[in-house]
Amino acid sequence: MEPVKLGLLGLGTVGCGTVNMLHRAGVEIERRAGRPIVVSRAAARDLSKPRDCDTSGIALTDKPMEIIEDPEIEVIVELIGGYDDAYELVMAALRNGKHVITANKAMIAKYGNEIFAEAEKQGVTVAFEAAVAGGIPIIKAIRESLVGNHIQWFAGIVNGTANYILTQMRDEGRDFQEALDEAQRLGYAEADPTFDVEGIDAAHKLTILAAISFGIPLQFDRVYTEGISNIGREDIQYAEELGYSIKHLAIGQISEEGIELRVHPTLVPHRRLMANVGGVMNAVMVYGDAVGRTMYYGAGAGAEPTASAVMGDILDVVRSLGAKAVHRVPYLGFQLNQLSDAPVLPMEAIETAYYLRMEVSDSPGVMAAVTQILAELNISIEALLQKVPEPDQDTVPIIMLTHRIRERQMNEALHRMGQLEAVRGKITRIRLEYFDD
């Protein structure tokens, strides 16, 4: 049979990973697809740059629109990343009737609704497995396998950089900046690490996971996003002492009241699988009403794991060439006109447990004042650590874990405790999830 010709936009890490994979596994891929698949054209900004892949046999250009307008090419693989340029190219590809495969979480999270609407209008598909958790087939699992479930919640470690930093802080006793420096030295963090350490990348992925889990439109601007740059070495240590690891989680949850979309550092009990996902690895736990807890673990980034996800999409799309749209999986698992308008809840409305750390003056009555405030707000204390003061310090740290309460109550408690004269500086608040229900 005639080979399927792919047009590749972007020859960076993932683009080259995909080219290499097609070279290496081409025979098996043909044994699977029943026909050869080749990259016939590729676009890169700077054609003179040396590459990590063999581009012989591929017609290169620095004008992506030439590929998008090539009638021989039915499938465009967008691997340039970023928001706006990628969006313009993808929309142009769709308008030209091309199927699109992308690894671009930022673009899907921000412009996915427009992209899917245009794709539906043109009768083509958009596949984006590589956009969430790299090589872990989490999109397919949720969108195609868990379809008989009401998915009630999911929680994911979906940013390897942040997970690496937290793991280093725990295992090596480093502080945030030291761990970040190490991550940058090893190439796990970029020169500007904001997207990774402030949770923006995780929020992109959460946006996508929530859409396919709950059958809602992409709502990136509704995600509560808190990074890990304020996590102190001492918080990691106190959490460990109390039997918890601190993980940076992307959490989606649905109830009758609405939907929670939140990215924040989270204490997780040591015995949970999620607490044992270390280094740059990713994992997503999904709770369905029928299946219960399922978990998916693997490499969340890197040329080869991401190319692995892209290749899964390539085979799916190639297999569907020539079939009617009705035979394809809908973009978000649900028919586009069947998405739910369930409201996204404000953070004040969520319910969770909390870790609190505060410095208080080492004087009588302080603990009574603090616990009195909690009692008035009906907040029960699950565990409490009072440390001895350091020499030459007139303050002492208090660490508490609370039971589950509304965030609104916790905000009020933090406000009142902050006004106590004995409480010095800012109170650290980290959320805590048990995942046992």
Place this chain on the structure above:
Amino acid sequence: MEPVKLGLLGLGTVGCGTVNMLHRAGVEIERRAGRPIVVSRAAARDLSKPRDCDTSGIALTDKPMEIIEDPEIEVIVELIGGYDDAYELVMAALRNGKHVITANKAMIAKYGNEIFAEAEKQGVTVAFEAAVAGGIPIIKAIRESLVGNHIQWFAGIVNGTANYILTQMRDEGRDFQEALDEAQRLGYAEADPTFDVEGIDAAHKLTILAAISFGIPLQFDRVYTEGISNIGREDIQYAEELGYSIKHLAIGQISEEGIELRVHPTLVPHRRLMANVGGVMNAVMVYGDAVGRTMYYGAGAGAEPTASAVMGDILDVVRSLGAKAVHRVPYLGFQLNQLSDAPVLPMEAIETAYYLRMEVSDSPGVMAAVTQILAELNISIEALLQKVPEPDQDTVPIIMLTHRIRERQMNEALHRMGQLEAVRGKITRIRLEYFDD
């Protein structure tokens, strides 16, 4: 749109789970599929039996052939289990041009090659996600997502009963029989537990996983199968002491020499995720050359988790109704005429590490004689435990871990050590895998 009418064979646990799920999630499933899906007819052996599901609206019969011959029904869901009756019915359904969905691992492992050949001839599909690891979408992950990888090995805890027994033995200090009794009391083990505890069920699942991972035919009769009934409480304790858990694993591995297919108890280092999969839960770790290690975790049995997997298949099959065969995923991931004839290796040829436990007479020179045999066969010792003799005992247990060697060498070593006068009784040998490569 007209509803899709399913014909259900079997109204036991999983059959009723599926009926219940369609009632509960019918609205969402229609939002996904774009059309309603209903069970219109169902067959059960004894129609007078009370059921765990509401069968109103379903035409019941005790003659499954009536459903198979019904021209209104395009999709048959086979949930009766067992080898031969199910096989006859499935073949009849295929010959009648029906698509088939099944949760029947025994049937697929034993008759899959014939079933897929007939299905291909008839141009219909056979879906079997529920046959391996219940609610975990492991078939889809390997068959559709990891397609750009050469899968080098996988290792799975795929039988919840055996995992429950081993977990009980470890956590509660029970012996095998006590833990089995407990499993039977809780309904986790059947009255005749042979399939679960002797590894036959795991071997069925391994057969299927190996076929889709390595692109080979189903070869159930080539699987080496060893159960857990000979694992002693003391082995669990010694393993723990040395930093390992004993798990009952289904392992597939491919190398240039050939394919390993083996089910046996296995020591796994405590820090590995696999060692932390407890109770009745299942997990499969898959190693692909591009993606590295990925793991899939969830409930491996039960009405609802299994129905969850069946429902994923139902949506896939419904979506493909009216499409050509070329648009469907091949039964084993590869085109049937493209399967590999790579040989299955005999156990003698595998390479692994070992745990050995033997009772030896408490006299000088015994350790020297044992270690001399190992040295002659070039077997290095990784760890050694010699326990003090129990009061009134003239023997003492020796526990050893070896480095990785060929099983052939280990067999020779066991033979020679068994001939030493100082060695009393049978030497316990349990394989050990690190999963760090």
